[in-house]
Amino acid sequence: MAQNTILVVDDDAAVRTVLTRALTRAGYHVSTGSNAAAMWEMVAAGEGDVLITDVVLPDENAFELIPRIKQRRPDLPIIVMSAQNTIMTAITAAEKGAFEYLPKPFDLNEMLGVVRRALEQAASAAQRNLPGGAPAAEDLPIIGRSRAMQEIYRIIARMTQTDLTVMIYGESGTGKELVARVLHDFGRRRRGPFVALNMAAIPRELIESELFGHEKGAFTGATTRKAGRFEQARGGTLFLDEIGDMPMEAQTRLLRVLQEGEFTTVGGTTPIKADVRIIAATHRNLKQMIAAGQFREDLYFRLNVVPIRLPPLRERLDDIPDLVNHFLMQAVEEGLSPKRFSPEAIEVLKQHRWPGNVRELENLVRRIVAIYSEEEIGPDIIRAELAEMSRGAAPGLSEVSAGASLSELVEGWLQNYFAQHGEELPPPGLYDRVIREVEAPLISAALAATGGNQLRAAELLGINRNTLRTRIRDLGLTVMRTGRLRRRTARE
Incomplete structure (x- = not known):
């Protein structure tokens, strides 16, 4: 059997050397180049069975060259690697037709696994181009370069090219709706509406009407026909937030819609086609709810086609500097004075537990920008504001994560309870x-x-x-x- 040839293009000689050694040990032949011109010469000559390339090359951005490569050799799998580890890098890689995206620094075993997969199957069909240019980094909806976020970016990038149902898991404040909007805004249905419904915010008796609409006279107070969220989202995306709070009777109707692809309004008899992509989200453990008889197992499997777990902020502390800078720039755009956080202030932020996740950090940054006149925010201000937040939170819970055990929550409450009484013991009982x-x-x-x-x-x-x-x-x-x-x- 002929030896497979892997093309490796990177202006960093160390990267080329490391990949050449690893791929050669794995039994592949390797050809290398240091710029886009060399890459195009090899590709145009018909060389290589897989192409591995950095995005930023000395003479041309690889993303600008990939469409020409796909036109010339549509079956050549292209693996993109980049140190610019933003969500737009992953999305652009998928949009341009890359087989896979890997952030730098990459894991060699993971790279070898991707190469094997690329050789086992043909490259994906040419992807639709997104309208307009890629947004600047400061305009990105999701911020973070940590390894925890890189896998999220890769999954999101793949899912923008499909209409598969996605289930987003994550604690409150981790950005579940942001992910849902990215899946819509960069997906096939981006020209259609994005409609969101939070199950926890709707009275249980009104959820079916909100979802499917109702006819005039269907119930007391239904004085006119009302279109539900399924109709409003036609041709676009329906985001069902906090799906774990959906009552069982509504779960049954939703399952029927997912199975049959159509629904009827409350009080109606004419079937309506459900032309929407479903994205659901929850902070609950649905498997535990299934075991307790609170969530339908068959609906779970219908919704959990592609699960995405968003890490809490305490698992991605390295993203705090990028997040802080993003919120600072947003504040300037809103007319507030420019600020910067000192390295020592950032370190204090990294020591906090962040029970409210990214939303808590955003609120903290906005409050500091609004009330402090200093251009540089130091650690003392951060400590003072975090202490103030602790006093305003539920007793004992300000430093306890949302994933803490019951005993930890009670212990935090008790510590706060005794602290409030100083040296004196609290009353009996x-x-x-x-x-x-x-x-x-x-x-x-x-x-x-x-x-x-x-x-x-x-x-x-x-x-x-x-x-x-x-x-x-x-x-x-x-x-x-x-x-x-x-x-x-x-x-x-």
Whole structure:
């Protein structure tokens, strides 16, 4: 069998040497070049079975040359590598028709794996060109060059070229809607509408009407026909945020739409074609919800076609400088005075736990720019503002991550509780107070999960029904029609 030839083009001799040695050991023949002219000469001569190239070359940007290469040799897989590790690098690589994008510094084993895959299958069909030029780095919707974000960029880049359903997982504030918008804005349906619906913000009894619309007279208050989000998003993207908060009856209807590709309005009988791409998001663990009977397993598999997990900010602390600079530039565009953060201030930011993730960092930067006159923000200002944020947050939770265990959350609450009393001990009764604080939301959550069914809630909690009723009474709670609890007033 003929030996496969890999073309390696990079103006860095060290990169060429490292790749040549690794590829040669793997059994490939390697031809190298240091600029775009050499790359085009090899490609035009019919050399190579795979092309590996850096983006920035001395004489020409590789992205400008790739379309000519694809026209001349459409079956040649092109692997793009770059130290400009932004989401637009990954998206542009996919848009130009590259087989794969790898950020620098790359992992040699990963590179060899990509080369193997490229040799096993033909390069993808020529991709549609995005209208207009690529936005400048400061205009990018998603910021970060950390390794944690690079894999996200690569998945996003691939998914902009398809209509596959995507499920985005991530804590609050990690940017789930930003990812959904990028998938839409750079995807096949970018000329259509982007419609978002947050399940947690809609009353349960109105979700079906919001999704599918309703006919006049379908229910009390339905005085006119109303188009639902599926109709509003026709030809575009429907983003279903916090899908884990969707009630079971609405889950059943959504599953039917995904299976059959059509729906009817509430009170309607005429089927309507569902011409949308679905992107869903949640901060919940859907597998645990399935086990608890709170989420349909068949719907999960329909939605979880391509999962994307967004890392919390504490897992990508190296991105903080880029994020801070991005928010500072946004503040200037909004008319605020230019500021810069000192290296020491950035280090203080990296030591914070960021329970609110990127959204918390953005709010901090905006507040500092607005209220401080200093051109350079030092570490003392950062510490003062973080302390102020801690005082304004829920007791004990300001430095606890959203992924913390229950014991860590309680420990944080208790530390704050004792700190508030200084050297004096708090009044007696702490044990009963803590139990009541934990027990009330626990019972409330169980009742909400079971739709207010006290028998099922008791089974979920592992206690008998009479014990549940007694605890509800002793805690001074009243069960509402929604299944939620509220404190009884003195008059009750």
